[in-house]
Amino acid sequence: MVFEVLVREKAGLVVFCLIFAVMFGGGGALATAQLVGMISNWTAARSWVAVPAQVLEAELKTEPGRKGKTYEATTRYAYTFGGQTYESSRLGIGPGGDSIGDWQRSQHLALLAALNQGRQVTVWVNPSAPSQAVFNRELRIGQVLFWLPFASLFSLIGLGALWGVWWAIRSRPAGAIPPNPPRISSDERQGLWATFWFVLCWNLLVFPIGAMVLVEHGLWGSHLVVLIFPLIGLALVRWLILKAQNRRRIGRTSLVLAPAQPVCGVPLFAQVEFGKIPQEGEYTLHLLNERIVQGRKHRRTHLLWEQEVRVWAGNGTLTCRFDPPASAQSSAVNGRVLTSWRLNLRWPDGKTSRNFPLTVMPASSQMSEAAAAAHHLPEVKEVDRSEAVAMPASVxxxxxxxxxxxxxxAVGRHRASARAMLTIGVLFCAVAGLLAVRSGSSVMSLLLGLTSLGLLVTGIRSWTTxxxxxxxxxxxxxxxxxxxxxxxxxxxxxxxxxxxxxxxxxxxxxxxxxxxxxxxxxxxxxxxxxxxxxxxxxxxxxxxxxxxxxxxxx
Incomplete structure (x- = not known):
């Protein structure tokens, strides 16, 4: 029976994840093998001996591509070692042609000059196997940086796809809504792990690319625009560290409901338990009923119903009451449409929050049983909501x-969006300046400059209006x-x-x-x-x- 459900409802997802695992995992394995091969060849070649050689051929092959030309320098040279003459065509310790910097062209020019002038060049020969020789035994940092994102990122994506297969097999059938556990944990830990993997993948991609650009093109020029992405990566790392520190400072937060399986139309009592002594002040608890529609490209979230309660806390728990109406929509999955409930808890500072996913049943004959269950929990009591809501200074x-x-x-109520516009405006202005320095006045630099000016003006007005x-x-x-x-x-x-x-x-x-x-x-x-x-x-x-x-x- 379990196998039939798996085949009927999860076969497509399992096959999709397996294809991803094979494609990206295989690509990551090939890139890792290429990277390990280059490093091992470089390590081995460090003990090889220098021998003079005569250049017999020197050629530069060029292949046009979508983003420029790919060059491959080829050669053939003869050398004598131990009284015997050998020939080799090995140029470097890495693979053949590429478009990374001007290494291929510079090696070709050196070999061509030696061939035309009839002078000898130095090659490196393996004393244990004299038939093995290489013209340039240095490790190309740019080439290592080029292969590093493929080796690391593709391998992680392949492992993630395999985890997706495991998750698909273990998850509930499509349309099944899990009941609430006796003690509900917030989804903050899942969000922290998701953030960690995103930040890791981002930096594994952008830092090698940024370093490769600096190594190959120098420390000045319009190519410095690429450094914007590593800077974003550093900002993401700082954001992740702050989130981890905040989670450690607050500790684990859990939620107990009465009734444990809420029903639309029945009062719901909620008790929040803190892992550490909470900050004293007024906490905001927000019960939300939402509909999430999964489109072909984007997901849209619609707010169906909400209730907000403010509770003053000075000990290790918070208690409050909600009144979901009988007309509210219960938790359900219908194709690409998910109807969900969650309880959002916000700290007095207005910055820290936690979300608790809930399952709420539709109004039915179970309402009386749920109401009875609620009154059999004396530790969860209704709170007084007669106190007037104060006007926050931030509003x-x-x-x-x-x-x-x-x-x-308050002029600062839009400062989050204003700060984003100002940051993007400054970045666009920097890019426009670099393009203008590199290529003079151009249409692209002019458009970026005008866009940055508009963003800066709008951001300043939003900040101060x-x-x-x-x-x-x-x-x-x-x-x-x-x-x-x-x-x-x-x-x-x-x-x-x-x-x-x-x-x-x-x-x-x-x-x-x-x-x-x-x-x-x-x-x-x-x-x-x-x-x-x-x-x-x-x-x-x-x-x-x-x-x-x-x-x-x-």
Missing amino acids: GVLVPLSDGLRIEY PLRVEATSQFLTVRGITAYKRLNEQWPASSVKQIVPVVEGSSGADHDQRYSYALQAELSSGGKVILGNGISSRAVAEMLAQRIRDALEK
């Missing part, structure tokens, strides 16, 4: 007015500057039908989507107006919407 400041209020949004919203019993006013335009608009309070928080966008991986919210005013004329964005908390967005509604209805 802005609430200023009371005699007949309403004013929201002064103020925005102010005033709500009174008479008017709703928006004044300020966004990254793209200046705002100075006003509407009568009676024309505002409602103020609602809406999802503005999301960022992060599929299993760790972070949503940002905006305040949207719906007017009686049918128009919609954004009253501020970049709000990272649903509870804060709902609080601001309610405060604006109260001010307009005074």
